[in-house]
Amino acid sequence: MMRQRIQSIAVYGAGSWGTALALQLARNGLDVLLWDISPEHVDNINRQHENAHYLPGIPFPDNLRCSSDLQAVAAFSDYHLVVVPSHVFRGMLKNLAPLLTEKDAVIWATKGLELDTGKLLHQVLEEELPQCPAYGVVSGPTFAAEVARGLPTAMTVAANEPALAQRVVEAFSAANYRAYISADVMGVELGGALKNVLAIAAGISDGLGFGANARVAIVTRGLAEIMRLGVKIGAQPETLMGLAGVGDLILTCTDDQSRNRRLGLALGQGKGLDEAIADIGQAVEGAKSALSIGKLAEYAGVEMPICQQVYRILYEQLPPRQAVDELLSRDLKAEF
CATH class of the missing domain: 3.40.50.720 (NAD(P)-binding Rossmann-like Domain)
Structure with a gap:
């Protein structure tokens, strides 16, 4: 006891x-x-x-x-x-x-x-x-x-x-x-894992010079990806809208203390993955999570286009600007 x-x-x-x-x-x-x-x-x-x-x-x-x-x-x-x-x-x-x-x-x-x-x-x-x-x-x-x-x-x-x-x-x-x-152990875990990948996306956008509008769009649509996956696998929506979800997401996407955001900034400015991680000098969890989130999303049958593009930038040498173009050219649809 x-x-x-x-x-x-x-x-x-x-x-x-x-x-x-x-x-x-x-x-x-x-x-x-x-x-x-x-x-x-x-x-x-x-x-x-x-x-x-x-x-x-x-x-x-x-x-x-x-x-x-x-x-x-x-x-x-x-x-x-x-x-x-x-x-x-x-x-x-x-x-x-x-x-x-x-x-x-x-x-x-x-x-x-x-x-x-x-x-x-x-x-x-x-x-x-x-x-x-x-x-x-x-x-x-x-x-x-x-x-x-x-x-x-x-x-x-x-x-x-x-x-x-x-x-x-x-x-x-x-x-x-x-x-x-x-x-909600699952919801707290999921929020902490996914926000790191989305922080890389936000950093890439800022590294490309795309401005505040694009950054907020990534945060908002990234939250939609977190919610879709979380609800599908059994996390509580209120957890993902709380400190461990949207709170952590906003923090890591908007402040340069985040190693994941700094990795994205470096990638958007033209550095390679290995060089960017070496410059940071510490573990960058989002780079690892980008590999594993795809497996979980595929298992759950959930579409996560932003996370998928981060994976392709990191591990398939997709140019960051092309990744953004592909996201913007997706079929038009309702927000919800």
Whole structure:
């Protein structure tokens, strides 16, 4: 049985997002142990008492430490927050599987789908950690640097058990941080995955110099794609119209803190995919999600023309301007 309040938590992934969430939880009084696969990265964090590589100048409180010993980190708490890129999510769970039992609750802040299968991450977790019945996801319009600096933020916590959602919301919530409870794990996951691909589209449009009208059209029609797919596979429409859906979509499509938007800007300005990702220097989830969303959309029988064109730009060398021309030349039809 889970404790009434979360006292400690293990966080997996010492990138910018994992570190920012660890900072928020530690500032709220939880004992936090942050894991990363790189001993060198861990040593630098512990020596400098900050994540100088991703979030320089933001000191760690004394109750936030870092380790590369996975077994020790897994034994640290009954609560586990996974914040690794989506393409290594299953591998992370496989490594945790022999270390966790039914008393452990697993939450993730990873945004994306499984690359090869198009599966939602809760489906991956159910396959790899069947011994952990309680799970949830945190998502919403949040940039890591702003969370790390303690700026006002709101997000959604969805879990398959209401008690777990309540405890996670309490763990994150503070004067600067508003967390909302949801039971729609699928909807929260879907919003977080699809908005990254659409942010690439918005960035491409701006990189081509197409202006505010085109950007808003992409956001609006992109939301229609999210809603079509979400409703078809069983997500709740109100979730997709909330923080984890339209909120996150607007954020990532309109602010250059978004790595996905910056990737699109570079592509629209003529850079190649590999060069653009190398310049950004961190994982760009939308580039991976563009591969897997097509599988999910095909399975569901849902048309997603903007996401499809992003995929073709990324992986079929379709020129961005031609992609836009093809979107604009589609058959005329009613908006709804």
